[in-house]
Amino acid sequence: MKNNKLFILIIVSLIIGIILGGIVHYQMPDSIDVFSKNIKLLGTIFIRLVQMIIAPLVFSTLVVGIAKMGDMKMVGRVGGKAMAWFISASLISLLLGMVLVNFFAPGKGTTIKLEDTSSASELLENSKGFSLEEFVK
Template identity: 40%
Template sequence: MKRLRISLTAQIFLGLILGAAFGCFFPDFGSQLKPLGDAFIRMIKMIVVPLIFSTLVIGIAGTGDFKKLGRLGGKAIIWFEVASALALIVGLVVVNVLQPGVGVSLPAIGAAAGANAAATAQSFSISMHLLNIIPANIVEACVKSDMLQIIFFTCFFGVALAHIGEKGKIVVECCRGIAEAMFKVTHIQMNICCAKLFENYK
């Protein structure tokens, strides 16, 4: 007898559809499942920092050829700009067609809150924004999950590893093991959170 199974990707999409259906048609029951959703989000968040750090180190220090690294960086910037433009287009189309939030009355912002928002906007500057990208303490940046600061530090760390040669390969291989472990953790998380609809039978 043939094995009947659903791939993990299909289970994830099926879970998304079922979650939306329960939220739409059974909101009371859906609200009772919120702790499970919060647990899933926390499980995903806990692997973000080590995954980004290890994969960036591998990508930068593991390349070895800085010319090749520059080409990869240029392609990454192009892909980032294209993806950002597509996301912006999709957002504008959805907002103008579906008009989410229309008819919803929000409470008026108090005078104090408005003054604070104005002061914050006034004090914001590009130089401060760029300065905040540089972490004063990388451990604090990891605790706060400040991705820009983590990426900034990791890029410098990866370049330094590439420059020290053979001594840096040990750290690169360690990061490679961390990355593989994090991908395995992600796979385990998805298998735990996605219900097994079909079991394998011979």
């Protein structure tokens, strides 16, 4: 019953979000910019809170798991298998993504005007450290 309550709360929240978005879009079109900035702030806070919780949770789970195993050979075997699964799953998903993008060519033939790139410029500035653009030149 407890799992059903969480599921119901998620569905109700989704419906409330859709209704709120519709109200803002159709009833108050002049306040869309202010509303979207406030919602973006709320989303950013939520993502940062989740990131703040995930790192200690994963670390503590790994430490407790290794401590309960006791045998270092078993830890090595399990760690090796986990790394093999992670690397193989990553390679398969990357290869599948590359094949599907080259086969379906999403975005081909679209005529999207890139006049307003203000939202993308923030992303580009924040991700400069992850780019290989400087090394390619």
